[in-house]
Amino acid sequence: MTPAPALPASIDATATLLAGADYVAGRDLATVLFLALRMKRPLFLEGEAGVGKTEIAKVLATVLARPLIRLQCYEGLDIASAVYEWNTMAQMVEIRLAEAAGDVDRATLGSELFSERFLHRRPVLQALGDTGAGAPVLLIDELDRTDEAFEAYLLEVLSDFQVTIPELGTIKAPEPPIVIITSNRTREIHDALKRRCLYHWVDYPSAERELEILRRKVPGVAARLSREVVAFVQAIRREDLFKAPGVAETLDWATALTELDAVALDPALVSDTLGVLLKYQDDIARMSGSEAKRLIDGMRAQLQAAQ
Amino acid sequence: MSEASGHLAENIVYFARCLREAGLPVGPASVLDAIAAVETARIGDRDDFYWTLHAVFVKRHEQSILFEQAFALFWRKRALMDKLIAMMSPVAVDRSEKKARPQAGSQRVNEAMFKQAPKEQAEEKVLELDARLTVSEREVLKDKDFAQMTAAEIALAKREMVRLRMPVDLVETRRLVPGEGRVIDLRRTMRAAMRNAGHVVDIKFRRPAVKHPPIVALCDISGSMADYSRLFLHFLHAVSEQGRRVHAFVFATRLTNITRALRTRDPDEALEQCSRLVKDWDGGTRIAHCLERFNKDWSRRVLGQGAVVLLITDGLERQVDAGLAHEMDRVQRSCRRFIWLNPLLRFQAFEARAAGIKAMLPHVDEFRTMHNLKSMGDLVRALGREADADADPAAWLRKVA
Numbered sequence: 001m002t003p004a005p006a007l008p009a010s011i012d013a014t015a016t017l018l019a020g021a022d023y024v025a026g027r028d029l030a031t032v033l034f035l036a037l038r039m040k041r042p043l044f045l046e047g048e049a050g051v052g053k054t055e056i057a058k059v060l061a062t063v064l065a066r067p068l069i070r071l072q073c074y075e076g077l078d079i080a081s082a083v084y085e086w087n088t089m090a091q092m093v094e095i096r097l098a099e100a101a102g103d104v105d106r107a108t109l110g111s112e113l114f115s116e117r118f119l120h121r122r123p124v125l126q127a128l129g130d131t132g133a134g135a136p137v138l139l140i141d142e143l144d145r146t147d148e149a150f151e152a153y154l155l156e157v158l159s160d161f162q163v164t165i166p167e168l169g170t171i172k173a174p175e176p177p178i179v180i181i182t183s184n185r186t187r188e189i190h191d192a193l194k195r196r197c198l199y200h201w202v203d204y205p206s207a208e209r210e211l212e213i214l215r216r217k218v219p220g221v222a223a224r225l226s227r228e229v230v231a232f233v234q235a236i237r238r239e240d241l242f243k244a245p246g247v248a249e250t251l252d253w254a255t256a257l258t259e260l261d262a263v264a265l266d267p268a269l270v271s272d273t274l275g276v277l278l279k280y281q282d283d284i285a286r287m288s289g290s291e292a293k294r295l296i297d298g299m300r301a302q303l304q305a306a307q
Numbered sequence: 308m309s310e311a312s313g314h315l316a317e318n319i320v321y322f323a324r325c326l327r328e329a330g331l332p333v334g335p336a337s338v339l340d341a342i343a344a345v346e347t348a349r350i351g352d353r354d355d356f357y358w359t360l361h362a363v364f365v366k367r368h369e370q371s372i373l374f375e376q377a378f379a380l381f382w383r384k385r386a387l388m389d390k391l392i393a394m395m396s397p398v399a400v401d402r403s404e405k406k407a408r409p410q411a412g413s414q415r416v417n418e419a420m421f422k423q424a425p426k427e428q429a430e431e432k433v434l435e436l437d438a439r440l441t442v443s444e445r446e447v448l449k450d451k452d453f454a455q456m457t458a459a460e461i462a463l464a465k466r467e468m469v470r471l472r473m474p475v476d477l478v479e480t481r482r483l484v485p486g487e488g489r490v491i492d493l494r495r496t497m498r499a500a501m502r503n504a505g506h507v508v509d510i511k512f513r514r515p516a517v518k519h520p521p522i523v524a525l526c527d528i529s530g531s532m533a534d535y536s537r538l539f540l541h542f543l544h545a546v547s548e549q550g551r552r553v554h555a556f557v558f559a560t561r562l563t564n565i566t567r568a569l570r571t572r573d574p575d576e577a578l579e580q581c582s583r584l585v586k587d588w589d590g591g592t593r594i595a596h597c598l599e600r601f602n603k604d605w606s607r608r609v610l611g612q613g614a615v616v617l618l619i620t621d622g623l624e625r626q627v628d629a630g631l632a633h634e635m636d637r638v639q640r641s642c643r644r645f646i647w648l649n650p651l652l653r654f655q656a657f658e659a660r661a662a663g664i665k666a667m668l669p670h671v672d673e674f675r676t677m678h679n680l681k682s683m684g685d686l687v688r689a690l691g692r693e694a695d696a697d698a699d700p701a702a703w704l705r706k707v708a
Contacts, residue, residue: 011348011355031348031358038347039340046368075612076481080494088493095500110501147482147612185368187611191332194366198344201368242603282633 005064007037022216023052023059024209032200033060042158042179044194047202049184050246056202057139057180066178067136071123073146079153083163085120094118114167125163128173135175144183151193158196205247207234213247214254221254228265229254231299233277236287239295242280253277267293316342319360322381326364329373337363356382449681452653454534464538465574467680469545474691477517478613478643488514520613520643521552525601527620528585529559529592535650535677539619540565540581542683544574554609557585558597564605594624594663598634606641613643615690619677621651624663631663635670645671647700648686652676659703673698 008014014037015030025033033056036043045053061068071082091113098109121129127138143151157163158179162172181197183189205213211230214221221229229250237244245253253276262269271288278284287295323338341363350356357378365374449467456464483490495511524543526536536557547553547569554566568580610616616638624631639645647667651657653676659668668674675689675698676682689698 011351027354028358028361031355032362035344035348035359035362039343041340074481076483078482086494086497088497091497106501113497113501147480149482186607188608191366195334195336198362199366200362201365201371240603 007064008034010034017063018059021059021063023055024205024212024216025056026205026209029056029200029202032198036198037178039198040176042181042197044181044183044189044197044199045202046183046185046199048204048244048246050248051202051204052247053182053202054139054141057137057141057182060178060180061137064134064137064178066134067131068139069123069127069136069177070139070141073140073142073144073150075145075147077146077150079150081122082150083122083124083153083157084165085122086114086167087118087120091118116168119165119168124157125171127177127179128157128161128163128171130174135173135177138177138179140179140181142184143181143189144186148190151190155192155196158193204237204244207231210234210247210250214250217251218254218258221258222263225257225263225265226254227303228299229257231303232265232270232295235295235299235302236277239287241278241283241287243278243283245277249277249279265296265299267296270296315345319345322360322377323364325381326374326377329377331364331370331373332366333364353382449684450679452678453538453650454678461538464680465541468538468542468683469548469574471542471545471684471687473519473546473549473551473687476519476615476691478520479515479517480612482516483513484516485511486514488512490514518612519551520615521554521609521611522546522617523554523609523614523642524556524617524619525598526555526557527559527592527594528557531621531623532592532619532650536619537578539648539677540569540578541574544569544577548572554605554614556601556605557581558592558594558601560591560593560596561586562597562600562604592620592624593626594620594622594667595626595628595631595634598638599630602634602637602641606638610641615644615646616642617646617648617686618671619648619650621649622647622664622667623661624666627662627666632666632670635667639670639672644673646673646675646686646689646698647671648675648677650676650678653678653682658706665704668700668704671700674700674703 008017011027011031011034014034015025015027018025018030018033032043035041045056047053057070058068060066094113095109119125123138127136140154143154160172161176162170164170179197204210207230210233211226214226214230218226233245233250233253253273256273256276257265257269260269260273267289270292274284274288274292278287319341320338323333323341327333341360344359344363345356348355348359350359360378361371361374365371451460453461453464483492485492485495490513492511492513496509499509499511522543524539526532526539526543528536540555540557543553543555553569554564555569557563557565563585565581565584568584569577571577571580618638649664652674659665673689675686677686
């Protein structure tokens with residue numbers, strides 16, 4: 001097996017590494033990512049939906065050739081589905097077999113039944129195990145969707161990289177996994193957890209960076225259209241919307257417009273396709289028609305001034 | 308390197324102190340982290356240094372602005388940055404120049420940035436009232452309007468409020484815990500079976516966990532409402548002391564989140580902190596605007612897990628347009644229960660004639676009064692059960708029609 005690529009040695013190297021996987025990161029993100037890798041601390045990424053938080057973990061796993069282990073959080077997530085569960089069915093079969101063989105020794109059977117053999121490893125425990133290719137990337141996605149109880153449980157995992165199973169004892173990672181935690185801020189995460197992490201707010205990208213992302217991710221879009229799309233999205237984010245469009249929406253919209261053979265934006269086209277960009281009826285109603293025309297005119301003037 | 312890191316550590320310690328005074332919760336652990344981070348990153352320029360410290364010290368998006376200001380003032384003003392970068396660079400640099408004096412500098416920064424407001428005089432404690440607290444007085448107090456209370460009576464009312472017990476309005480969550488339920492808990496069943504040499508005799512179950520829904524309060528603190536809202540905040544403080552999750556906002560011309568301030572243990576200290584946060588006590592009201600801010604900035608963050616929203620306002624909004632009804636409607640659709648507390652309701656002849664009230668009423672689940680201890684007690688009881696008929700907003704609307 002080829003050894004996993006070494007961790008980047010500087011902030012510049014981190015930025016280059018990300019760029020190599022088509023992730024256009026700002027200096028701020030490269031810095032915090034480099035620190036997280038070096039200091040072996042979890043990285044807590046917060047930001048609006050669709051700015052590319054989850055993508056960071058995926059890209060990191062790819063460029064470092066580490067397995068990506070993803071824990072998707074939801075309300076009601078418990079230890080059985082996040083950390084480990086005993087394989088009860090197999091345990092029962094084992095008991096029946098022992099009975100059939102007629103050698104039921106309670107002490108041996110007990111220690112046999114609660115051994116690694118009957119353990120279902122869920123994402124957190126998998127991430128603490130030895131994968132053979134270096135420490136894995138553990139993505140704890142949308143942590144704000146779980147309840148406080150699970151968040152508290154994570155404290156042990158994130159500070160000591162270990163899990164305690166009553167029947168087995170404490171399992172400690174040979175090498176701490178690279179942990180990326182994301183949150184959309186549907187609720188506040190407790191300070192105790194944040195304290196164990198490096199924090200970074202992932203913001204909407206600047207126009208140049210968004211254009212670069214669009215160019216790399218959706219290469220088929222005409223140059224003029226991509227400039228207009230990005231300028232329009234940047235302008236619409238400044239409007240007082242219930243939910244501003246993320247980068248993911250920009251990419252979707254550019255793809256949609258290309259499918260429609262558009263070469264430039266016009267008010268009718270924008271009104272017809274706003275649903276790709278905006279996801280709330282109030283926002284769509286506000287932005288179609290004359291508003292769309294106003295934004296397009298403003299955007300054109302700005303683009304012309306820049307040239 | 309050792310001397311360099313010594314100076315660096317010293318400066319970071321001072322910087323951390325500066326941040327702490329600015330209100331960022333910076334503990335000693337973060338300072339150690341920061342030093343380790345800066346040494347790891349081997350800073351090359353100002354930006355790297357900025358983001359390195361940012362990664363360690365900032366734990367909430369809102370803190371970024373404060374951090375930025377503190378950073379600019381602390382590091383740029385004394386040209387410390389260049390010296391630090393020079394120290395951190397692998398090539399040894401002659402450090403014959405004068406030692407920086409961070410103490411004096413940080414003092415200056417502190418003074419420039421965080422002027423400490425003079426502490427207001429502590430409220431006079433009326434201790435002898437305790438002895439005179441007879442049952443009949445308590446009864447009188449119960450019906451007395453908050454706005455007509457004397458300072459002494461208010462102090463007494465505050466103590467009464469602490470005695471209000473929140474009801475057991477538990478809701479089921481999606482988490483499962485051991486207990487009588489429909490889902491079989493194989494893991495516990497197996498452990499129990501081990502005691503019988505593997506014979507399954509007793510099947511264990513799991514049931515959904517229950518917990519109190521969060522309470523989200525929006526308090527109007529404009530001129531006409533100030534008396535009621537201040538006492539209501541005391542009530543909220545008492546409620547959160549009982550271990551309930553409370554998110555509190557106050558508004559007049561703009562919306563302020565006072566949840567963190569309200570968590571301070573001592574109620575008077577908590578209220579003092581709230582008033583420091585709020586810039587518009589006793590101002591005019593812009594209900595629609597403030598609700599819009601709440602919907603856009605906060606509703607998705609605090610209305611999860613089936614929150615109950617308490618809106619306390621008299622509803623006397625000057626500019627009433629479609630926006631007000633729209634924002635009310637959005638709040639109602641995002642929460643489990645939307646209760647409007649209106650002190651004006653205490654008047655027997657109250658009719659929902661004001662345009663603002665008419666626009667808001669169709670969008671609440673309950674409409675209650677909140678002007679004395681008795682009504683506060685009624686609210687607490689109401690939270691424990693389903694909506695009842697006397698608080699039905701439709702009844703008030705029919706009166707106007």
